[in-house]
Amino acid sequence: MSAVKNYLSLVKFSHTIFAMPFALIGFALGIAALKNNNIGLQTNEVIIRFCLVLVCMITARSAAMGFNRYLDRHFDQLNPRTAIREIPAGIIKAEKALGFVIVNALIFIIATYFINTICFYLSPVALFVILFYSYTKRFTYLCHLVLGVGLSLAPIGAYLAVTGAFNILPLLFSFAIIFWVSGFDIIYSLQDAEFDAPFEVVSYKLGAAGTGGDFVQIDNRGSRWTGDAAGLVGRLKPGSLVAITDIVVKDPGGKTRVLPTSITYILK
Secondary structure, eight states, rough: HHHHHHHHHTTTTTHHHHHHHHHHHHHHHHHHHHHHHOOOOOHHHHHHHHHHHHHHHHHHHHHHHHHHHHTTHHHHHHHHHTTSSSSTSSSSHOOOOOHHHHHHHHHHHHHHTTOOOHHHHHHHHHHHHHHHHHTTTTTTHHHHHHHHHHHHHHHHHHHHHHSSOOOHHHHHHHHHHHHHHHHHHHHGGGGGGHHHHOOEEEEEEEEEOTOOOOOOEEEESSHHHHHHHHHHHHHHHHOOOOEEEEEEEEEETTTTEOOOOEEEEEOO
């Protein structure tokens, strides 16, 4: 029983109640749309469909949260606020957390199969969006918007589960959810401002390639581009690939460490 509690804590299962209304809105809109078109569902059909939507909502969210915890485990270990989380604290092993994510993703896909064809075909797309969010934190400040997009899929998915067709109304609700979620996620991230700021960048490797050119990599000391690195950056043009790897930082205690991540982007 304690193992179940640990996994529920890993994904903050109690917080599911905050995301559930989004799916319920889509479900209610779908039922209303069917009634407006003089299409009725039997009570048992509504109950079964509703239960499947709940399963999808819970498993999709659990997969996304679990994957986020899995990818962030090295960062969480450094941060006093997050070091007590299940993976960095050693309560749940990383590979078991990843297995938990895979199981939830499979249950989600299986549940969509029993809903209707369009939900089943779109299930990999939904999983890609909600799981990809965890990677966006590595290279863009717009990650908060990506999280909003992930949660905004709930009313659309629930509406599709009932009607099997797209409609503008759930899209409008989803549009509002994107910015509502993005806003509170930005506020939530401010908890770690004091932890993030004191880390001093010691060195990193800057790699770049112009459109169609060879890839060049240069070692750089400090947080700013200096010497050869500054020259390389000055020669880049829109469309060039830039990669920052082997980032070494010094924590507030004076200990240096290599960050388990890299930054890659296309210059615009």
